[in-house]
Amino acid sequence: MRVVSGVDVLEVAPGGSGEILLDVVNTGTVIDGVSAHVVGLPVEHTTSRPSVLALFPDATGQLVVRLDLPESFPAGTHPITVRVVGQAGVTDAVHHDVDLVVGSRPQLSISAAPSVVRSRRRASFEIKVRNRGNVPLDVALRATDSDRSLQATLTPSTLSLPPGTTATCTVRVQGPRQLLGGDRERALQVEATALDQHEVVPLVLRQRSRLSAGVITAIVLLAILGVWASIFLFGVGAILGSDPYTKVAPASFFAATSVAGAAGTAAAADTTASGAPAGAVPRTGVLPAGVGGTLAGTVTAASDGLGVGRITVEAWRTSRTGLVVVGSAATQQDGSYAIAGLYPGSYLVSIKADGYTPVWYPSAADSSGAKLVNAVAQKVTGDVNLTITGNPAVINGKVDVGSVTTPVVTTVVARATWARDDATLTRTVQTAADGTFTLPDVVAPGTYELSFTAPGYQPSTITESVTGGQTRFAPTVTLASGTGQISGTVSDGSHPLGGVVVTTSVGGTPVVVGTPTLGAVGTFVIPGLPTPGTYVVTFAANGFTTATVVVDLTAGQSKNDVAVTMTGGAGTVNGRILAPDGSGLGQATITATGGPTTVTGTSLTTGNVGAFTLAGLKPGLYTLMVTLPGYAAQSVAVDLTTGTTPAVTVTMRPSWGTVQGVVQSGGTGTAGVEVQATDGQHTWKTTSTAVAGSPAGFYSFAQLPPGAYSVTLSEAGRVVTTAVVQVVAGSTVTQNLTLPAVG
Incomplete structure (x- = not known):
């Protein structure tokens, strides 16, 4: 039989089909039925038409082998062999090797059920991640919220998904304590990243308050009453007190107040008659907005020169008992502040906050070196700017490198975003055996770019901001490892072997390749293996004993020097040793000699007594020698040139x-x-x-x-x-x- 085909390389898209045309010539002398089978692909993915091709001697016909691949079929080059065999059995099977090339199509999807949870503080979301492509995906999951008010824990945070599989991740969310107010929707999102795939699913924690609306309303009303009472008492005390600033305020500053020394004059009569000059405030009231003076400025960091938010700025005045705080304000996100409602006069200005060194305007360490700033009624005194220095901060975190047999050391580098090339601001550490790290003495406040590198892993980068003296806990960083491969050669000790089926598994899914019989005979490649990992690779071929090797791959590693030597001996002899009365004889020694290999076995003493099996015999002619104490030795000739012989029965004769x-x-x-x-x-x-x-x-x-x-x-x-x-x-x-x- 002769087979000719012009298809040596077949490209098929995932979920697509392809055909291999075979021209078959019957070179035999009898009518033969020819069929084709594909070695290296599951049977359900292949069809042949016609299923049996009838050919007369010297006649030519055509077989079409069709390959239908599912969408999740692994990407890469898959050596396959089309085996053409006749039913008459007068000719040997013919093999045609084809490289099946399947393109890569990564596709990732992510969904949540439920996506909105209403609770007081804690909630749990179930995230389903599915690999819809045809390449394995190492998926990194990360939960983020814009204001960082939520604590989110992902279990697990990384997933390894073979093609066509789905995995589940649980997101547990905890919000801040919320005592008052109505329901507040706190949004976060879960990001899934793998290769060039990036999917996001939004989640919402609808957080309930602990107190009802009625209680909140009552508390608000009481608070309003308390504030007004405080303002009233403060105004009375300020006007009638002994504070020198209230003493120097002119009498006309207050309503219904006569100017001292002007009694009886026309001006005094006009003032009394009109009640008060325009813009005057009552003696018993509080100072309205826009009447007093305002001090304004910006607080910037000595580290990066940017505005610092959430810093308390205080205005001080001198009283008979010493310095007294008369006003304060908190800086906005850009560092700006404004202290309003100040009586006209001179003030000292200071700033303070946890984790920062106190500063008095303009740059003094205490009040003795401070400079007075004047507040003018109904005006804003600006450019009262201060520079604040933060205490060194600490950044803690953890790097997840997956399941490894030996610890992986990751290098963590923190670079200041405002001065990346400044070595004095850069901090470099290495992770501990459990993946944790600590970056000490980080200049604060400021924003840093943290980069993570490890051998065999893809680099990763995150950005973290620190305030003065803060101990910052960065989110866990998951490093995605590169894929590896196993390749090498298969031989019989002297010559490379083609047609060997090479098998391993990834996540329980078998991966099957083969060695070509033409070209680079005996070579094999198993690409795209998730790392790190341990793989058991099995080699099987007709006429040879199955071989197995165990290969350990570290992150991103490729082992290309795996050399496997297969011993001939798929040939097997089965049989049974009998006594003259037909009963089985156990403990008989059976030795196959005279052929390429010598194998010895023993007949069974239990179960099917007398049965024996000799495996691992290379093709050839053998003599079976059977010996048993008390019986005469027997010899039987067997032919293993075709690999297997029918069952052999040997009847022993007593020697006693x-x-x-x-x-x-x-x-x-x-x-x-x-x-x-x-x-x-x-x-x-x-x-x-x-x-x-x-x-x-x-x-x-x-x-x-x-x-x-x-x-x-x-x-x-x-x-x-x-x-x-x-x-x-x-x-x-x-x-x-x-x-x-x-x-």
């Missing part, structure tokens, strides 16, 4: 003989008489018995080697009767013995 008989006296059997058999070199003794089921006086010598024996009776230590018998292998000789009459 038996002498038995009855000791008689006066015509009746007599028990208790000593009987002895000897061949001149060895002596066997027994006593005639009276056991139920046997004749009285019966004796027996079993397992006697063939030869001549003298059988005697003894009484009182003297021989009284003698007989000579000839023992033949496998036979039983009966010899009765008679005791002489007494007297």
